[in-house]
Amino acid sequence: MSPLKCFTAMVSALLPLMAAAQKPVEVVDEKIPSANPSFKFPTTENELVPRMPRQAVKPLVVTESDPVDTLDTMSDFVKVVLYGNGTWKYIKTEDFAWDNEIFTKNWDNRNVDPYKISWDKLPSYSAIWLVDSLSNYACPYQGRVNPRGKFGPRRGRRHQGIDLPLSTGTPIYATFNGKVRVSTTMRGYGNVVVIRHENGLETFYGHLSKRKVEAGDWVNAGDVIGLGGSTGRSTGPHLHFETRYNGYAFDPQWLIDFETGVLRHRMFVLKKKYLSQFSNYEQNFDDELKSAEEDAAEEAALKAMRWHIVKSGDTLGKIARNNGTTVGAICRLNGIKSTSTLRIGQKLRVR
Numbered sequence: 001m002s003p004l005k006c007f008t009a010m011v012s013a014l015l016p017l018m019a020a021a022q023k024p025v026e027v028v029d030e031k032i033p034s035a036n037p038s039f040k041f042p043t044t045e046n047e048l049v050p051r052m053p054r055q056a057v058k059p060l061v062v063t064e065s066d067p068v069d070t071l072d073t074m075s076d077f078v079k080v081v082l083y084g085n086g087t088w089k090y091i092k093t094e095d096f097a098w099d100n101e102i103f104t105k106n107w108d109n110r111n112v113d114p115y116k117i118s119w120d121k122l123p124s125y126s127a128i129w130l131v132d133s134l135s136n137y138a139c140p141y142q143g144r145v146n147p148r149g150k151f152g153p154r155r156g157r158r159h160q161g162i163d164l165p166l167s168t169g170t171p172i173y174a175t176f177n178g179k180v181r182v183s184t185t186m187r188g189y190g191n192v193v194v195i196r197h198e199n200g201l202e203t204f205y206g207h208l209s210k211r212k213v214e215a216g217d218w219v220n221a222g223d224v225i226g227l228g229g230s231t232g233r234s235t236g237p238h239l240h241f242e243t244r245y246n247g248y249a250f251d252p253q254w255l256i257d258f259e260t261g262v263l264r265h266r267m268f269v270l271k272k273k274y275l276s277q278f279s280n281y282e283q284n285f286d287d288e289l290k291s292a293e294e295d296a297a298e299e300a301a302l303k304a305m306r307w308h309i310v311k312s313g314d315t316l317g318k319i320a321r322n323n324g325t326t327v328g329a330i331c332r333l334n335g336i337k338s339t340s341t342l343r344i345g346q347k348l349r350v351r
């Protein structure tokens, strides 16, 4: 028996055990209640605590090793891939997605936006499973978002993704499992790859120096889909990365913390408002609150204003008396002197 066969046989024997122990994605932040010694399991319904809303996922450690063998499992849809360095992982077979209309409906290898869904028809929110026990996640490129390359309007154009500066030739990874919908060269994007994932989400990778996949290829999270570069409308090497759903782009930072590479959620609730080009993850809500307060104060001041139209026989003293104010206050509000001559029809602010 060759060493590889022997290894294969050993792994086959261990598979049921490995299946139980397998944890393809590592979950950070997820608090398991029983890990807390002071925690007591609830005995009544009222004591139930809500589920942790956020379950961040560390990126897959991308293996540089080549696959050496594929093993069957109990399911036709799931196989085990063994790598030369002794690591392994579960993968879904292509059959898994065969019947899935995600990969047939609105499928176009040339058009980056084959969906023609009007804004009114979009749901107010969509719950999107990003990873599960068979679907991994890899950070496409870990780095800092260029402050001038954020999601949103930029110099009168729409910037539908984020820019991550890098060195030319850096490997770029498929973010989730899926099928390559577009792999082409376009004027704006340069070399661009678009992958549609099992949950309907699409990821875009632009300005690549080299594309390593073709339209129709099935990819797994962590597969190298191209190399970073500066092709297309680009002034320096960077990855232009987009996330779209139903053809509408949203800030990828809702999903990924690019500096740490961590996926922020396992299940992501995409709100319709995120699909607006003005919805930026890093929006400063303190500023927004402050300007909302200022707007409200201004509106209140506008509402409190009272005016008087000067009639024949009016004097400043009479107007002040009739409006419960003073001559001095009226003069200040209107920038006039107490000796100023009033004109009939003149509009005076009295409050």
Ligand SMILES: [Zn+2]
Residues within 6 Å of the ligand: 149, 159, 161, 162, 163, 239, 240, 241
């Ligand atoms: Zn960009």
